Amino acid sequence: MSSKKPDDGTKPQTIENYPYVTAGRTWIIPKVVLQEDPAGLKVLPGAEIERMQRSVANEICGHPAPLAPEELEFLCDTTCTPYVEVARFLDVSKGTVAFWKKPGKIVPLNESLRLKRWFWHKIFKAFAGRKEPGVPMDVFSDDRLLLPVLREIALKSKAACALPGGRQEQRRKQQ
Amino acid sequence: MLKIESDLRSLLPERVDVRHEPMTDRYFRAIDKRKMILRFGTFLGIRETGSRRSRQIAMWLQHPTGRKRCGYYATFRIFYTSRGRPVSATLFCFYDGTDKSPCLKTHASALAYAEDEGFHVQQEA
Numbered sequence: 001m002s003s004k005k006p007d008d009g010t011k012p013q014t015i016e017n018y019p020y021v022t023a024g025r026t027w028i029i030p031k032v033v034l035q036e037d038p039a040g041l042k043v044l045p046g047a048e049i050e051r052m053q054r055s056v057a058n059e060i061c062g063h064p065a066p067l068a069p070e071e072l073e074f075l076c077d078t079t080c081t082p083y084v085e086v087a088r089f090l091d092v093s094k095g096t097v098a099f100w101k102k103p104g105k106i107v108p109l110n111e112s113l114r115l116k117r118w119f120w121h122k123i124f125k126a127f128a129g130r131k132e133p134g135v136p137m138d139v140f141s142d143d144r145l146l147l148p149v150l151r152e153i154a155l156k157s158k159a160a161c162a163l164p165g166g167r168q169e170q171r172r173k174q175q
Numbered sequence: 176m177l178k179i180e181s182d183l184r185s186l187l188p189e190r191v192d193v194r195h196e197p198m199t200d201r202y203f204r205a206i207d208k209r210k211m212i213l214r215f216g217t218f219l220g221i222r223e224t225g226s227r228r229s230r231q232i233a234m235w236l237q238h239p240t241g242r243k244r245c246g247y248y249a250t251f252r253i254f255y256t257s258r259g260r261p262v263s264a265t266l267f268c269f270y271d272g273t274d275k276s277p278c279l280k281t282h283a284s285a286l287a288y289a290e291d292e293g294f295h296v297q298q299e300a
Binding site: 021 | 209211215263
């Protein structure tokens with residue numbers, strides 16, 4: 001841990017390998033900076049929270065696997081998306097989305113891939129839009145190929161950081 | 176909508192911090208629900224802090240599955256410039272029924288709880 005005093009008078013504290021519990025598991029964020037608010041309370045700054053959430057969302061969306069209920073809830077919370085909007089996007093009933101949210105259920109693969117692509121664009125379009133990435137045309141037609149490419153785009157744009165122990169990292173280690 | 180409510184809702188998510196002493200699973204949920212509460216939460220009441228540069232506000236959000244489960248109760252401290260412009264806020268209290276925290280399933284129960292906590296509540300019209 002280290003600390004230094006910035007211009008605004010608050011005292012930041014850097015924590016390495018910060019455990020962030022969300023979306024049904026613990027994610028290790030390489031570096032998080034805590035600060036004090038004007039009342040002297042130690043806080044996790046909103047900007048850090050946004051960066052942490054983008055990084056987790058990128059790991060979830062960048063892997064072409066079915067969505068777990070906790071992951072769906074996390075993506076909805078992060079993007080302020082009500083479940084009714086998810087149902088409308090997929091053209092399914094609200095009851096269907098509610099069924100997927102039950103513990104032990106998963107969102108079917110096709111719907112998961114569509115949702116991951118949709119959520120990724122909701123979160124990262126502002127970042128990815130600045131620098132148009134070179135994505136091969138054949139990748140666009142297959143979400144299973146596209147999602148890992150989108151993950152790399154988010155990492156390159158610095159909108160998200162790679163999380164040690166994230167799904168992609170685990171897959172690389174297995175290979 | 177009262178000015179303090181619009182002050183809170185006008186803040187970008189990057190300007191809304193979350194208390195970190197200590198960070199428990201409940202406060203990780205506060206991190207996740209923070210934006211939903213800001214956008215869709217119901218205003219409950221205001222509490223003065225003794226400083227002209229900050230005020231507290233209580234908000235409540237119904238659980239997405241309805242009244243059968245605990246809603247999300249959160250209190251924020253909003254900080255102002257000397258000219259009265261909101262600059263940032265801290266979510267410093269979050270209850271969702273877990274970790275022995277109060278379970279507030281309805282707006283009425285959240286309102287009564289906020290009043291007990293010293294917030295000047297505003298009844299529904």
